[in-house]
Amino acid sequence: MCGIIGYVGTRRAAPLLLEGLRRLEYRGYDSAGMATLEGKLWVRKDAGKLEEIERKLGLSSLPGRTGIGHVRWATHGSPSRRNAHPHLDDSGEVAVVHNGIIENYLELRRVLERKGHRFVSETDTEVIPHLISHFLRRGEGLERSVERAVGELKGSLAVAVLYAREPEKLVGVRRSSPLLVGKGNGESFLASDIPALLPFTRRVVPLQEEEMVVLTPSSFSLRHLPSGRAVARKPMEVKWTAEMAEKGGYPHFTLKEILEQPWAVGETLRGAGEEAEKLSRFLLRAEHLYFVGCGTSYHAAVVGKYLLAKLAGLQVEAVVASEFSESCGGDGRTAVLAITQSGETADVLRAVRHLRSLGGRVACLTNVVGSSVTRESQLVCYIRAGPEVSVVATKTFTSQVAYLLLLSLRLGEESGRLDRTEKKELLSSLLASPGLMERALRSSLTRTKALARKMLEEEHLYLVGRGLGYPVAMEGALKVKEISYLHAEALAGGELKHGTLALLEKGTPVIAVAVPGESKGRLMSNLEEMRARGARMIAVAEERDREVREHADLLLPVPRTGEFLSPLTFILPLQLLAYHLSVGRKLDPDRPRSLAKSVTVE
Numbered sequence: 001m002c003g004i005i006g007y008v009g010t011r012r013a014a015p016l017l018l019e020g021l022r023r024l025e026y027r028g029y030d031s032a033g034m035a036t037l038e039g040k041l042w043v044r045k046d047a048g049k050l051e052e053i054e055r056k057l058g059l060s061s062l063p064g065r066t067g068i069g070h071v072r073w074a075t076h077g078s079p080s081r082r083n084a085h086p087h088l089d090d091s092g093e094v095a096v097v098h099n100g101i102i103e104n105y106l107e108l109r110r111v112l113e114r115k116g117h118r119f120v121s122e123t124d125t126e127v128i129p130h131l132i133s134h135f136l137r138r139g140e141g142l143e144r145s146v147e148r149a150v151g152e153l154k155g156s157l158a159v160a161v162l163y164a165r166e167p168e169k170l171v172g173v174r175r176s177s178p179l180l181v182g183k184g185n186g187e188s189f190l191a192s193d194i195p196a197l198l199p200f201t202r203r204v205v206p207l208q209e210e211e212m213v214v215l216t217p218s219s220f221s222l223r224h225l226p227s228g229r230a231v232a233r234k235p236m237e238v239k240w241t242a243e244m245a246e247k248g249g250y251p252h253f254t255l256k257e258i259l260e261q262p263w264a265v266g267e268t269l270r271g272a273g274e275e276a277e278k279l280s281r282f283l284l285r286a287e288h289l290y291f292v293g294c295g296t297s298y299h300a301a302v303v304g305k306y307l308l309a310k311l312a313g314l315q316v317e318a319v320v321a322s323e324f325s326e327s328c329g330g331d332g333r334t335a336v337l338a339i340t341q342s343g344e345t346a347d348v349l350r351a352v353r354h355l356r357s358l359g360g361r362v363a364c365l366t367n368v369v370g371s372s373v374t375r376e377s378q379l380v381c382y383i384r385a386g387p388e389v390s391v392v393a394t395k396t397f398t399s400q401v402a403y404l405l406l407l408s409l410r411l412g413e414e415s416g417r418l419d420r421t422e423k424k425e426l427l428s429s430l431l432a433s434p435g436l437m438e439r440a441l442r443s444s445l446t447r448t449k450a451l452a453r454k455m456l457e458e459e460h461l462y463l464v465g466r467g468l469g470y471p472v473a474m475e476g477a478l479k480v481k482e483i484s485y486l487h488a489e490a491l492a493g494g495e496l497k498h499g500t501l502a503l504l505e506k507g508t509p510v511i512a513v514a515v516p517g518e519s520k521g522r523l524m525s526n527l528e529e530m531r532a533r534g535a536r537m538i539a540v541a542e543e544r545d546r547e548v549r550e551h552a553d554l555l556l557p558v559p560r561t562g563e564f565l566s567p568l569t570f571i572l573p574l575q576l577l578a579y580h581l582s583v584g585r586k587l588d589p590d591r592p593r594s595l596a597k598s599v600t601v602e
């Protein structure tokens, strides 16, 4: 996720762009930049926080009445001056800011380099100004060149384009990443999100999929690219406050991030490509494999362990990072995949350093480009879920799981566990999973709110699962504990009778995470054991799962995904339940007591 803004009008662009970027910083804060137009393109950009860059380079003193700006959350190429946006073509006449991921940038870059284009960054974005300039040089106009360039791009994008020879014009395109027009008097804006527009105007026009907009100070014209049709759309009046707008209109970042998971998983799957392939080769070369992580990332590691066993017949040990050096050895034949959203967790860094000191190899899966773990790893992979502002991890969990699913499918095919058709079918289900997640979220919102209302006075909650349902239960329990302070304990269904069953009394709430698969029948027997002790059984299950319905007092249904994809949807009602419990108990889910987003002490 990055933030983009554009302005064309009668005032000096740069101070307005800076003001807008300040309000987009929650979308990315590892680098920032601006390009304005007066006679020629003026560009200033660097790595670091927006205010530092403003102090150092004086972004706001750039000249001109047209300009674009960007705050970056790196996905391709580390945070650095040359990777910061805007990116330019060779002639220095086309400037582009971009939010999204270009999947086929390597192919396009090779083709353009063969035609003589010189690239200066490691980003996927840089292909865009070069492609536009390629079509401009062939004599096409600006709009047509942008359209043709976008036609070559696969992936997600929201772009704003500035062209030195057309100083009173700004072109924007939207595909899968948000983009809005803001209309003022004699001035027009473009932005990724409403907060950036609020200081200037409340008249907003959201772009729909595959639409292009051409802005001048006095007008904006929209066109649907695939059909070529002009689109008439009137501005709507936004009534949000600036704070509400930053959270996308939601009361908390936690809820916003829970609800943006379909988008985040889509980005993860779009961006993984060659990198996931390298990771599968990296892991196959090892004789002993460990996945290490803490908290939520550890739960994703456990999901990964089950997936690799089930889909690829590969044995992986999932280890809590802080226990790794105590419990695991290693040598040149050992590899670790460190799973860490922030890439800064001290326990994870210690575990990877321990393995490296024994001669083992390290790969990492993180959300933060250039974070400490990337410097300790021989292979670096990114989930590309966008910045996670809320202290509790939600969207990064499902993105980690989606990445591990993709990896397991590759390894499954490689190991011969999955034949080509099976892999193809699972892959297409995985690529379609954001749609199912969307449905699961929609159907769970009110159900979990009603359930939370009944549970506000509870002191204990148990979650049970078997198979892939077990790590999902662990993650659900963690969410409940972190933000609602209700004691929640997760158990593998089979473990109940070895102790915890003694704690169940009449009315004790228990949530069964009843994922489909071979172990579900045994979980149903566990449900009966618990019901016999008077427990109140709530079950997360696939819709129309009659068997679970018979054994549960209340059902939280999710769409059918089959066993392997189930962690992506089954966790959603549990996250929402935790959120509603938190709000219902008058707590602030964005700021859980005693917890920090990034734990840099051991």
Ligand code: F6R
Pocket (backbone or CB within 6 Å): 293, 294, 295, 296, 297, 298, 339, 340, 341, 342, 343, 344, 345, 348, 391, 392, 393, 394, 478, 482, 597, 598, 599
């Ligand atoms: C849970 C949570 C923590 C983190 C843990 C690891 O909601 O946020 O449990 O998952 O501190 O953090 P990363 O993934 O950054 O290493």
